[in-house]
Amino acid sequence: MESEGEVKYRIISWDNKLLNNLPQKEPAGPLYNIDGPEGSVRRLHFPHCEIGKGKEKLTVAHVADGKVEIIQPQTVTDTHVIINIQSLSPFGLIFPRSETSIRAQVLLFYKKKTEHCKSKLNIHLLPANVPVKEVQKQHKSYTYIDTTSTCDLTPRRKYRLRYTNTVNTDNTVLQPKVVKFQRDCGPNYHPTFEILNIEAAEVTLILSEKKGKEVWTRFVDLITEPNSTIPDIAGADFVDEHRETLIQRFPSVMEFADCLIGKNMISTEMYENIKAKSTPQDKMRELYTCLDSVGRAAKQEFHNILEMNYSCLVSELGELSVHLVNT
Structure with missing residues (x-):
């Protein structure tokens, strides 16, 4: 500025x-x-x-x-x-225009069965740089299910969704069966797949290429009340907004990496990649690469650690967010 x-x-x-x-x-x-x-x-x-x-x-x-x-x-x-x-x-x-893979995300929005409405689980396949909160704004009557959503998908390639659940019912409907993945960059975000009449407490979703190679699989608990709002918007956005400053000033990168791997938010490979970097700044850049890959829940966890152990730094950066000033 x-x-x-x-x-x-x-x-x-x-x-x-x-x-x-x-x-x-x-x-x-x-x-x-x-x-x-x-x-x-x-x-x-x-x-x-x-x-x-x-x-x-x-x-x-x-x-x-x-x-x-x-x-x-x-x-x-x-x-x-x-x-x-x-x-x-x-x-x-x-x-x-090409046929190479991109980082993508699978977003889940769920609506419970009511007297006047059937249950529905909507599945969105989107590029990873589409903001989650922009999608949620258009689906306020649904609850957002926060999960590890990252995968690699290829534009214009066909993908198939399968699911397994604990309750078999002839009324459950998955539509469509196969879709061609597109770079959907908004401003409208329509579901890619939808599953109607889900009566199961748990469901496993399996996304695969049309030829059979699995690219994303997740277990989803539909009994536990999903988040009706995205709880990590403020914290995750703070971490994104102050990326460059935190790369230069955050002193204890491995402290956060230890926390992430302890909560199964990053893989052992990601942890070792962070640890292998020679300077705190390079460790922090690698950590941000991991955060972007695994999703906003990890960024919120980073923000929680900052607030707990580095409150002065959070307050200082927060003041900069209120008034956009020359740095």
Whole structure:
């Protein structure tokens, strides 16, 4: 920030007419309409979902006056694309059309059976850089089931969902049987699959490629009351917002890594990758890579540790969040 002020953003629709002028390109994330005082923002960080060398092909589309300007990133990390800007208007990531896998997420929304409504479990397959809270806003009558949602999916490849449960009933309906995964970047987020008339207390969901390779499997408890809201929005957003500062200033990376592995939030491989880094900053960057991979519950846990053991740092960063000032 170069001056004090309030910056707001919202997700809007990509204009297909503009995309038609970009042959062999497709959205690689939501289109953000950013509004704030002129000249107040000079740099933007966009979350991305590319894996491997795919991130090197990311660029940013700047939409203004019915035209698209292609901006080459200043820096591309494993999780974000960073650009310098001169003015505010819609921005969004774009990527050459390809058949390579991306980081994705499986989001679950559940509605209990009532006198006037059948039970329903909605399953959303989305790119990993779609904000969970944006999806939840459109499905407020459902309860969000927080689970380890990360997986790798390939755009335009077909996937099949199967499920097993403790109650067999002829009334249970899964639809559709097979879908083609698409980069759904909003602003509307419709269910990919839905299971109707679930009477079981527990269900195991199995997502696989059409040819049979399993890509994501989870056990879901439908008796335990799911979260009707996403409890980790504030804490997880705090961790995302202050990423660069925490990478430079958080002193005890392995303390948090020990906590995460103790709660089965990260794998042994992830823990060893963090431990192997030579400096606290590199350990913290690797830890953030793990956090982005395993989901928002882990980021909330990080925030909880910060509040408990580093309250002065949290207060200092919180004051910066209230007023956007020049750093």
